[in-house]
Amino acid sequence: xxxxxxxxxxxxxxxxxxxxxxxxxxxxxxxxxxxxxxxxxxxxxxxxxxxxxxxxxxxxxxxxxxxxxxxxxxxxxxxxxxxxxxxxxxxxxxxxxxxxxxxxxxxxxxxxxxxxxxxxxxxxxxxxxxxxxxxxxxxxxxxxxxxxxxxxxxxxxxxxxxxxxxxxxxxxxxxxxxxxxxxxxxxxxxxxxxxx
Numbered sequence: 001x002x003x004x005x006x007x008x009x010x011x012x013x014x015x016x017x018x019x020x021x022x023x024x025x026x027x028x029x030x031x032x033x034x035x036x037x038x039x040x041x042x043x044x045x046x047x048x049x050x051x052x053x054x055x056x057x058x059x060x061x062x063x064x065x066x067x068x069x070x071x072x073x074x075x076x077x078x079x080x081x082x083x084x085x086x087x088x089x090x091x092x093x094x095x096x097x098x099x100x101x102x103x104x105x106x107x108x109x110x111x112x113x114x115x116x117x118x119x120x121x122x123x124x125x126x127x128x129x130x131x132x133x134x135x136x137x138x139x140x141x142x143x144x145x146x147x148x149x150x151x152x153x154x155x156x157x158x159x160x161x162x163x164x165x166x167x168x169x170x171x172x173x174x175x176x177x178x179x180x181x182x183x184x185x186x187x188x189x190x191x192x193x194x195x196x
Contacts, residue, residue, distance in 0.1 A: 009091040009105040010045070014038045016087065019079035020067050026079045027061060028068050028087070035064045041094065044087040053087060102158065111164040112137045112148075115156075120167055121146065137167065 017027040030038045038044075039058040045051065054071040061067050073079055091105055104126040112120040112135075124145075125136035133150035148154050148167050157166035 009109075010049070010088040011091050011094060011103060011105045012086055013041065013044065013089050014087040016082045016085045017065070018083055019076045020061075022076045023069070024073040024075050024079045025057075025067050025069050026073070026082055028066050030064050030066055035066050036060060038066065038087070039068070041089040044089055047086050047088065049088070051085075102160075106160055107135065107150075107158075107165075109163070110158075110160075112167045113164055115166055115168065123165065126150070135165075135167075 013032055014028045014030045017029055019025070020027050028038065030036070032038050036058060039055045044053040044055070046053075055068050056071050057069040059067050070082075073082070091103070094103065097103060097106075107123050107126055110123045112123055114120055119140050121137045121139040121141075123135050124138045127134045127136055127147070135148045135150050135155065137146040137148055139146060146167075154168050155165055156168060159165070
């Protein structure tokens with residue numbers, strides 16, 4: 001069993017958009033639960049960690065958008081040059097989560113095992129198309145990516161300290177085209193976890 005914990009994480013908290021006005025302000029699409037909370041985590045960094053952004057002023061605009069003035073950005077041209085920059089914060093700067101609540105960054109990178117301890121793969125992403133979160137699991141055997149609903153039924157155990165989860169993927173059922181085959185005895189359905 002692989003018990004290596006995931007590496008230290010940075011969390012994507014926002015993305016800089018268009019310049020706002022002529023005095024160096026920018027619009028930011030905030031990914032935090034409360035859009036204004038992006039200003040509560042201290043200095044933000046770009047994806048490479050090379051550039052730092054200190055928020056001097058922040059005000060809500062609409063929906064998930066906020067208007068921000070950064071230290072050192074004084075003109076519209078300087079603000080326009082930041083368009084598209086992703087903003088990150090150290091995972092340790094975020095508040096603790098409630099029980100059964102997880103940051104996506106905590107889940108990505110976890111080893112996925114079936115209930116018998118056999119390694120299935122690794123969580124590579126968390127998707128949401130409007131019907132709830134779905135874990136994207138890259139199989140250990142290099143097969144097709146598995147999509148697992150992030151529910152207690154499909155993911156009954158999460159151990160962040162051990163860096164792993166237990167996954168019960170939904171059964172795959174192959175449909176037969178004829179009525180006769182519907183009446184014939186069918187083989188037991190397979191789960192992606194045991195099909196390697």
